[in-house]
Amino acid sequence: MKSLLTTAITALLILAPRQSASQTSEVWLDYFANWTYGPDWSFEGNAGIAKGLPDAQWLDAYLCANATYQPFNWFTTEGNLEGHYTFNTTTEDVLEVRPWLGFNFIWAKFGGPLHLFYPSISLRLEERYFWYQTSGAKESKERLRLRVFARFPINNEMLTEGTYYLLFLAEGYAPLDGEAREVSADKARFQAGIGYVFGSELRIELQYLWMRTRNTKSNNFETSSQIVWLALRNFF
Numbered sequence: 001m002k003s004l005l006t007t008a009i010t011a012l013l014i015l016a017p018r019q020s021a022s023q024t025s026e027v028w029l030d031y032f033a034n035w036t037y038g039p040d041w042s043f044e045g046n047a048g049i050a051k052g053l054p055d056a057q058w059l060d061a062y063l064c065a066n067a068t069y070q071p072f073n074w075f076t077t078e079g080n081l082e083g084h085y086t087f088n089t090t091t092e093d094v095l096e097v098r099p100w101l102g103f104n105f106i107w108a109k110f111g112g113p114l115h116l117f118y119p120s121i122s123l124r125l126e127e128r129y130f131w132y133q134t135s136g137a138k139e140s141k142e143r144l145r146l147r148v149f150a151r152f153p154i155n156n157e158m159l160t161e162g163t164y165y166l167l168f169l170a171e172g173y174a175p176l177d178g179e180a181r182e183v184s185a186d187k188a189r190f191q192a193g194i195g196y197v198f199g200s201e202l203r204i205e206l207q208y209l210w211m212r213t214r215n216t217k218s219n220n221f222e223t224s225s226q227i228v229w230l231a232l233r234n235f236f
Helices: 002-015
Strands: 024-037 041-053 058-072 075-088 094-106 117-132 138-153 164-175 185-199 202-214 222-235
Touching: 185 222
Parallel strands: 024 222
Antiparallel strands: 024 041, 041 058, 058 075, 075 094, 094 117, 117 138, 138 164, 164 185, 185 202, 202 222
């Protein structure tokens, strides 16, 4: 337990940004439904909302569908389709459709002195299509996303019933053909949180995120956002 807590504190110090002065605050709420078919395929559906607080006049509602194929225990590939609709009273509403293809490289390891549970490195290629509702303009952009993800079960080696676990993620975003016109264009993300396994079918996660974003719609300043994210995960 001492080794696990030391690892968690060290990871937080590494992931935490040097400057935490936030200009915006947000809350995210998500529900994930997961199905497994055979030894290689899994599917996920996701519905959620993101809201700026307290005076940001926008709300993002989204639906996502994901299919994952795992031919080896150290590698998965996944295809995803997301639909976002952002209500924004200060600029204009935006409809975005976002297909992406991902490749995940997994260290198939669990237990041991650190309780590290299947950490992974992922590369995602996104195609983004925008329809700006007031102006009628359309736009498409591509970007890469590189992420590192890890979990640490606290009181078990596996994510079984009654297990508490820590989560850590770091992610960077790189536009390939210029930046899209967005009030909040993602630049980097750091997150940490805790999850609990109610049983084989249900988990809950509460996370803190620090994100660096850039306003590319009206001007170029960067801002920091502090986010509270609550997610419910069902497995069928």
